[in-house]
Amino acid sequence: MKKETLLELKNLHCSIDGKEILKGIDLSVNAGEVHAIMGPNGSGKSTLAQVLAGREEYEITAGEVRYRNRGLLEVAAEERAREGLFLAFQYPVEIPGVSNAYFLRAALNAVRSHRGEPELDAIDFLKLVRDRMQLVKLDEALLKRPVNDGFSGGEKKRNEIFHMAVLEPILAILDETDSGLDIDALKIVADGVNSLRGPERAFLVITHYQRLLNYIVPDFVHVLMDGRIVRSGGRELALHLEEQGYEWLEPEPRAAVAAGR
Amino acid sequence: MATATIPSHPLLAGAESLLDGPGGQPGFLAERRRQAAASFAELGLPTRAWEEWRFTGVSHLEDALWTVAERAPQLPSIDDPPLGDANRLVVVDGWLEPGLSRLHGLPDGVFVGSLAEAAVRRPELVEPHLARHAALNDHPFVALNAAQFRDGVLLWIPAGMVLDRPIEVQLVARRHERPTLALPRVLIVAGRGSQAAVVQRSAGGSADTLTCSVTEVVLEDGAALDHYSVVDDDHGATHIAALEVRQGRNSAMHSGVFVTGGGLVRSDLTVTLGGTGADATLEGLYLTAGRQHVDNHLLVRHSVPSCTSRQLYKGILDGSSRAVFNGRIVVDKGAQKTDARQSNRNLLLSPAALVQSNPQLEILADDVRCTHGSTIGRLDEDAVFYLRSRGLDRASAESLLTWAFAAEVVEGIRVPELRDRLRRAVAARLPSSHMIEELL
Numbered sequence: 207m208k209k210e211t212l213l214e215l216k217n218l219h220c221s222i223d224g225k226e227i228l229k230g231i232d233l234s235v236n237a238g239e240v241h242a243i244m245g246p247n248g249s250g251k252s253t254l255a256q257v258l259a260g261r262e263e264y265e266i267t268a269g270e271v272r273y274r275n276r277g278l279l280e281v282a283a284e285e286r287a288r289e290g291l292f293l294a295f296q297y298p299v300e301i302p303g304v305s306n307a308y309f310l311r312a313a314l315n316a317v318r319s320h321r322g323e324p325e326l327d328a329i330d331f332l333k334l335v336r337d338r339m340q341l342v343k344l345d346e347a348l349l350k351r352p353v354n355d356g357f358s359g360g361e362k363k364r365n366e367i368f369h370m371a372v373l374e375p376i377l378a379i380l381d382e383t384d385s386g387l388d389i390d391a392l393k394i395v396a397d398g399v400n401s402l403r404g405p406e407r408a409f410l411v412i413t414h415y416q417r418l419l420n421y422i423v424p425d426f427v428h429v430l431m432d433g434r435i436v437r438s439g440g441r442e443l444a445l446h447l448e449e450q451g452y453e454w455l456e457p458e459p460r461a462a463v464a465a466g467r
Numbered sequence: 468m469a470t471a472t473i474p475s476h477p478l479l480a481g482a483e484s485l486l487d488g489p490g491g492q493p494g495f496l497a498e499r500r501r502q503a504a505a506s507f508a509e510l511g512l513p514t515r516a517w518e519e520w521r522f523t524g525v526s527h528l529e530d531a532l533w534t535v536a537e538r539a540p541q542l543p544s545i546d547d548p549p550l551g552d553a554n555r556l557v558v559v560d561g562w563l564e565p566g567l568s569r570l571h572g573l574p575d576g577v578f579v580g581s582l583a584e585a586a587v588r589r590p591e592l593v594e595p596h597l598a599r600h601a602a603l604n605d606h607p608f609v610a611l612n613a614a615q616f617r618d619g620v621l622l623w624i625p626a627g628m629v630l631d632r633p634i635e636v637q638l639v640a641r642r643h644e645r646p647t648l649a650l651p652r653v654l655i656v657a658g659r660g661s662q663a664a665v666v667q668r669s670a671g672g673s674a675d676t677l678t679c680s681v682t683e684v685v686l687e688d689g690a691a692l693d694h695y696s697v698v699d700d701d702h703g704a705t706h707i708a709a710l711e712v713r714q715g716r717n718s719a720m721h722s723g724v725f726v727t728g729g730g731l732v733r734s735d736l737t738v739t740l741g742g743t744g745a746d747a748t749l750e751g752l753y754l755t756a757g758r759q760h761v762d763n764h765l766l767v768r769h770s771v772p773s774c775t776s777r778q779l780y781k782g783i784l785d786g787s788s789r790a791v792f793n794g795r796i797v798v799d800k801g802a803q804k805t806d807a808r809q810s811n812r813n814l815l816l817s818p819a820a821l822v823q824s825n826p827q828l829e830i831l832a833d834d835v836r837c838t839h840g841s842t843i844g845r846l847d848e849d850a851v852f853y854l855r856s857r858g859l860d861r862a863s864a865e866s867l868l869t870w871a872f873a874a875e876v877v878e879g880i881r882v883p884e885l886r887d888r889l890r891r892a893v894a895a896r897l898p899s900s901h902m903i904e905e906l907l
Contacts, residue, residue, distance in 0.1 A: 282855070282861075287858035313858045
């Protein structure tokens with residue numbers, strides 16, 4: 207049985223303030239797959255994540271993005287979320303004055319009503335969130351606290367995965383979810399993600415380091431450099447990058463010479 | 468002594484009987500009225516050339532012929548229900564109306580009632596304070612009130628008393644056919660070690676109403692007072708309010724000034740920390756829209772060592788409304804170990820809204836900690852995107868963030884029924900108010 211293609215990027219170019227960041231990206235993600243996008247700082251990884259989630263500040267100058275066989279670029283960020291796309295932020299935003307539980311319930315009900323499902327009442331909601339908090343071993347006190355306000359770096363990242371577990375996306379993009387986490391927190395986050403893996407769902411895991419990929423084992427690894435995917439492969443590509451760094455892949459001719467090729 | 472001539476100014480017309488002699492009022496009051504009238508006549512109405520009135524023009528008030536409101540021949544109906552089980556006093560156009568007030572369950576020894584009556588019957592409570600604290604010589608409207616006020620409220624709390632129900636003072640302005648001046652006056656004396664909460668709210672009025680309210684608050688040593696002032700007059704009305712606070716040793720004042728209505732609103736809050744260990748927490752929120760103009764002037768004076776003050780004023784501006792924040796901290800020589808903080812944050816929801824924010828520090832002592840900060844900005848687009856990326860539409864995301872901005876002040880209100888009203892007032896201003904109401 208052929209797996210559904212969830213996400214398809216064709217020659218995606220985008221710019222911000224006249225500066226081109228993504229310079230022609232082709233990528234295809236099927237249901238059930240985990241793709242890792244690796245690359246050095248400034249290669250365009252986070253831009254890719256933001257563009258896919260619907261950030262409007264970026265100008266798409268060429269190319270196409272299809273999500274579940276529908277053009278994605280003209281769809282508003284909130285509608286993408288309701289259609290099952292989720293971005294775990296690299297820098298989750300603090301919102302003093304709005305409790306984590308309230309925000310999450312508003313988000314969940316927006317998603318549910320879009321799907322034609324009834325809104326969850328307070329009791330069912332609490333049951334669901336308690337269950338999902340276990341996944342990332344998040345202290346229940348953080349439900350009542352304002353969103354991300356006063357959370358430690360690790361709590362913020364775990365909170366993102368917790369949101370993901372409640373919203374049950376079809377395609378989840380994790381933007382440097384591993385940055386700033388110690389090894390224990392990293393394992394907790396990875397366990398949470400792994401427990402959500404399934405045949406209907408796909409993940410795009412964006413990371414600078416291969417460390418996370420020891421715990422979230424990808425099906426495919428892509429290397430993004432200077433706005434282009436310069437190499438794709440299996441898990442072994444990530445291990446190779448860990449040993450060799452990114453320099454041997456440098457797309458600039460001069461760098462290639464420097465690397466002795 | 469020769470009789471003093473009555474100072475002349477159109478806004479003092481009709482004051483002769485008050486200024487001329489006792490006329491049923493105690494001598495000390497007539498004397499203070501005369502001083503105030505003289506001061507007002509000398510000052511005149513402020514112009515924009517005055518530093519403290521640079522951004523708030525009131526000279527148009529000269530163009531109308533104002534008369535001080537008479538007592539209402541018929542009691543108006545009051546729409547707002549009292550705040551929970553609060554004791555309520557209703558002041559209509561500057562006159563306390565016992566028929567509209569509701570006092571129940573007040574302990575013996577506390578005085579809550581007509582200020583004019585108290586001046587006659589209990590001068591020992593009034594004389595040491597009335598028109599002694601609010602500055603007559605530099606704020607013309609304070610002087611105008613002292614010269615001309617007809618009545619108001621005295622709340623006198625004896626030493627050690629703890630009032631467990633809030634006192635609500637509702638200032639109501641009626642609609643009038645001609646330009647009408649209302650001069651409500653409130654005096655609160657919190658005795659040593661006493662505790663109380665007072666909610667003062669103003670409502671009503673019209674384009675032909677000028678309300679000039681003065682509230683004097685005295686916290687004796689160790690007293691703790693929560694005082695909230697809500698200005699919710701009609702959008703055409705002008706309200707100039709002065710709140711003057713004197714604090715003794717180890718006293719604690721928690722003040723909230725919430726402006727949700729009124730056309731032209733000026734609020735002067737002056738706090739003098741006159742006893743060591745005194746603490747003043749001064750919070751404010753102004754929600755403006757249309758062509759409203761709201762000016763908050765704060766002056767916190769640290770005159771003795773080891774006092775703390777914290778100012779947090781926030782504004783949410785829509786339409787082509789204007790807000791002014793002027794926060795001044797004065798630390799007198801010798802007021803060492805002062806800890807004074809000030810923060811003014813403004814959220815602009817419309818490109819036509821405008822804020823003037825002016826922090827001022829005058830520090831004459833050397834061992835102090837004083838901070839101030841002021842921001843004027845729009846909603847953070849990163850935060851809007853974060854919420855949208857979880858499925859909330861833009862209007863809901865913006866509403867939630869605006870709510871969150873206000874919540875820092877609103878959630879600090881310690882009278883639950885008032886907190887609830889303010890929450891609703893904020894929610895009503897938001898595009899997705901139904902969503903925010905679920906929060907409440």
